[in-house]
Amino acid sequence: MTLIVPPLFQLLIFSYAATFDLNQVNYAVYNQDPGIASRELLGYFKGSPAFKLAATLEHLGQMAPAIDGQKVLMVLHIPQDFTRNMLQGRSGQLQVIIDGRNSNTALVLLGYVNSIVTSFSANWAAEHGWPLPPAELKVRTWFNPNLESRWFIVPGIVGLLTLMVALVVTALSVAREREAGTFDQLLVTPLHPAEILLGKALPGLIIGMAEGSLIVLVAVKVFGVPLLGSLGALYLGMGLFILSAVGLGLMISSMAVTQQQALLGAFLFLVPAVILSGFATPIANMPDLVQHMTLLNPLRYFLIIVRSVFLEGAEISLLLPLYWPMAVIGVVTLAIAGWLFRNRLN
Amino acid sequence: MSRGMPGWRRLRGLIRKEALQIMRDPSSIAIAFVLPAILLFIFGYGVSLDAKNVPIALVVEEPSPATASLTGGFQNSHWFKPRHFSDIPSAQEALRQREVMGILWLRSNFTRELFSGGPAPIGLFLNGVDGNTARIVAGYVQGVWGKWLARYAQDQGRELGLPVDIQQRIWFNPEVRSTNFLVPGLIAVVMTLIGALLTAMVVAREWERGTMEALLVTPVRVREILLGKLIPYFVLGMGGQILSVAMAVWLFEVPLRGSLWVLMGVSALFLVAALGMGLLISTVAHNQFVAGQLAIFTTFLPAFILSGFIFDIGSMPGWVQAITHIIAARYFVEVLQSVFLAGDVWPVIWVNSVALVIMAALFMGLVRLRSRKRLE
Numbered sequence: 001m002t003l004i005v006p007p008l009f010q011l012l013i014f015s016y017a018a019t020f021d022l023n024q025v026n027y028a029v030y031n032q033d034p035g036i037a038s039r040e041l042l043g044y045f046k047g048s049p050a051f052k053l054a055a056t057l058e059h060l061g062q063m064a065p066a067i068d069g070q071k072v073l074m075v076l077h078i079p080q081d082f083t084r085n086m087l088q089g090r091s092g093q094l095q096v097i098i099d100g101r102n103s104n105t106a107l108v109l110l111g112y113v114n115s116i117v118t119s120f121s122a123n124w125a126a127e128h129g130w131p132l133p134p135a136e137l138k139v140r141t142w143f144n145p146n147l148e149s150r151w152f153i154v155p156g157i158v159g160l161l162t163l164m165v166a167l168v169v170t171a172l173s174v175a176r177e178r179e180a181g182t183f184d185q186l187l188v189t190p191l192h193p194a195e196i197l198l199g200k201a202l203p204g205l206i207i208g209m210a211e212g213s214l215i216v217l218v219a220v221k222v223f224g225v226p227l228l229g230s231l232g233a234l235y236l237g238m239g240l241f242i243l244s245a246v247g248l249g250l251m252i253s254s255m256a257v258t259q260q261q262a263l264l265g266a267f268l269f270l271v272p273a274v275i276l277s278g279f280a281t282p283i284a285n286m287p288d289l290v291q292h293m294t295l296l297n298p299l300r301y302f303l304i305i306v307r308s309v310f311l312e313g314a315e316i317s318l319l320l321p322l323y324w325p326m327a328v329i330g331v332v333t334l335a336i337a338g339w340l341f342r343n344r345l346n
Numbered sequence: 347m348s349r350g351m352p353g354w355r356r357l358r359g360l361i362r363k364e365a366l367q368i369m370r371d372p373s374s375i376a377i378a379f380v381l382p383a384i385l386l387f388i389f390g391y392g393v394s395l396d397a398k399n400v401p402i403a404l405v406v407e408e409p410s411p412a413t414a415s416l417t418g419g420f421q422n423s424h425w426f427k428p429r430h431f432s433d434i435p436s437a438q439e440a441l442r443q444r445e446v447m448g449i450l451w452l453r454s455n456f457t458r459e460l461f462s463g464g465p466a467p468i469g470l471f472l473n474g475v476d477g478n479t480a481r482i483v484a485g486y487v488q489g490v491w492g493k494w495l496a497r498y499a500q501d502q503g504r505e506l507g508l509p510v511d512i513q514q515r516i517w518f519n520p521e522v523r524s525t526n527f528l529v530p531g532l533i534a535v536v537m538t539l540i541g542a543l544l545t546a547m548v549v550a551r552e553w554e555r556g557t558m559e560a561l562l563v564t565p566v567r568v569r570e571i572l573l574g575k576l577i578p579y580f581v582l583g584m585g586g587q588i589l590s591v592a593m594a595v596w597l598f599e600v601p602l603r604g605s606l607w608v609l610m611g612v613s614a615l616f617l618v619a620a621l622g623m624g625l626l627i628s629t630v631a632h633n634q635f636v637a638g639q640l641a642i643f644t645t646f647l648p649a650f651i652l653s654g655f656i657f658d659i660g661s662m663p664g665w666v667q668a669i670t671h672i673i674a675a676r677y678f679v680e681v682l683q684s685v686f687l688a689g690d691v692w693p694v695i696w697v698n699s700v701a702l703v704i705m706a707a708l709f710m711g712l713v714r715l716r717s718r719k720r721l722e
Contacts, residue, residue: 146472
């Protein structure tokens with residue numbers, strides 16, 4: 001039960017939680033302009049589901065406490081001459097003050113404000129006979145036209161949770177037997193180390209594949225993430241990924257003398273593997289040295305595979321450069337684990 | 347029964363015993379100091395949401411001075427690493443192969459449309475798989491394009507007529523450096539791990555080896571056993587916390603605008619909650635194997651995803667927001683980001699400190715309750 005219920009709960013909760021899109025952002029308005037332009041502009045904000053008017057400010061002194069105390073994330077300040085300027089063909093000034101404590105949220109928010117103001121501006125320019133701009137930018141987005149971050153995150157969570165399950169099954173398994181002394185008994189039986197290795201690896205592989213399939217099913221059926229590519233491409237990736245995760249888990253486990261050490265080892269691998277996988281922050285933004293380090297991280301390859309298969313419909317041939325590194329990691333770590341079975345110094 | 351023996355001497359004995367055990371298996375010390383050092387080091391350098399040198403394809407079908415001035419804007423911007431492609435199919439192939447993040451497409455009629463009063467169309471294609479990065483890149487492109495537009499209009503001797511001029515101010519982090527909010531948030535994630543890992547195994551280990559029963563038949567009280575477990579690991583954990591703050595300030599140059607004492611006080615509260623959670627895992631699990639599994643499931647990913655360290659809690663659905671309230675890291679992240687970047691904002695500090703006290707009391711209370719039941 002501990003292997004099935006927690007990952008499914010986490011899939012549901014995390015898939016809803018992990019999004020860079022903003023919703024119902026609390027903002028305040030400090031409007032000094034009695035004219036129609038400001039009223040019209042504020043109407044655009046009221047009509048947007050991304051924003052929620054939380055306060056109307058009477059004077060400038062109220063601004064800092066509202067933002068500092070996190071009552072609002074943003075204040076819109078419209079000066080007195082906003083409408084007058086715009087009616088006379090000059091630009092009206094809109095001040096946007098944003099809480100930058102989470103600077104990514106601030107940037108996303110600023111993007112939303114820009115697009116609302118742009119559509120208001122276009123409308124106003126058309127109605128009041130402003131000259132057209134000499135050029136206009138038309139943006140088209142491939143694979144994820146509405147830039148829904150859920151489409152990006154949910155396939156990522158498939159990778160995260162599969163990795164967790166594989167580690168949970170394997171990372172403590174050898175260490176537990178070593179601590180209890182039963183592993184030595186196992187080693188003096190006529191079993192070949194390769195057979196012991198297989199016995200330790202198979203449960204992780206089977207449980208990991210079953211769990212991974214369940215998670216993919218939920219991603220498609222519950223979250224409606226489009227699965228454009230073939231299941232073959234996805235499962236080849238998943239199989240190799242779980243092989244590498246199981247190998248790493250067993251390697252950690254056979255290095256440790258106690259379960260406490262195995263748990264520490266599991267975290268020393270799990271946490272960097274997740275953070276440096278491109279799950280939430282792009283690998284391209286990392287310094288070169290760290291980017292090279294990510295080449296050792298199986299999750300990095302699997303995340304690209306899952307996302308490409310889901311959203312871009314990528315085929316096996318295009319993904320070959322991503323499959324073989326995981327296979328290499330899996331084989332090497334399993335071999336080290338098997339060697340450590342006998343040669344670990346106690 | 348040695349009833350005359352004062353409680354603090356028994357407690358001191360227990361702490362001494364625990365300290366000796368810590369010394370024997372160095373993994374506890376590794377958890378407190380090596381784990382935060384390695385993790386913060388990797389994250390502080392590795393994790394960034396600031397896209398720079400974004401590879402972008404430029405397709406100019408009919409070069410002219412006007413197109414050259416626009417593409418020059420991309421060449422000079424440190425956000426972009428532009429690559430020229432001769433036609434749109436080859437650029438689209440590069441986009442498919444993930445060699446470029448986007449394509450800027452100036453069609454053959456661009457210059458003509460521009461001179462005849464426009465609006466001349468500029469096409470921008472983006473790979474939207476990573477929606478967040480795509481949005482950030484679109485913002486950068488709009489910035490370069492807007493600058494070019496204003497300069498072009500000026501050269502034509504007219505003002506760029508946009509009805510609304512947005513003046514943005516981003517408080518606390520005007521240069522929008524993502525390290526400034528990611529590193530304080532990571533401290534909360536790392537401390538969650540340290541707190542839970544230090545204690546998740548210790549009680550379970552004693553149950554597994556039968557030494558817990560041995561302890562329970564002595565006159566030592568449950569409360570004293572728990573304090574004896576808590577205090578040594580608290581000292582270790584605070585050491586890890588001081589190391590983390592020092593790295594944030596000196597290595598990653600995150601400004602610390604609030605006071606160090608507030609930061610340490612709230613950290614202490616959080617650490618008690620995190621250690622309490624580890625003890626609870628340990629007490630519930632009763633053996634190290636299950637305790638380890640529970641620790642992997644319940645600590646890292648919830649603290650990573652539900653703490654608001656990277657994903658905005660206010661934008662989550664209501665029921666998920668409700669769940670985030672049982673994640674202690676959530677309160678700590680809010681205080682850390684405020685104290686580092688904004689200063690001592692007391693409304694934020696008070697609310698979250700009270701929540702942390704409640705969390706700590708809840709965890710410790712549950713641990714006591716469970717331990718007493720075992721005794722009977």
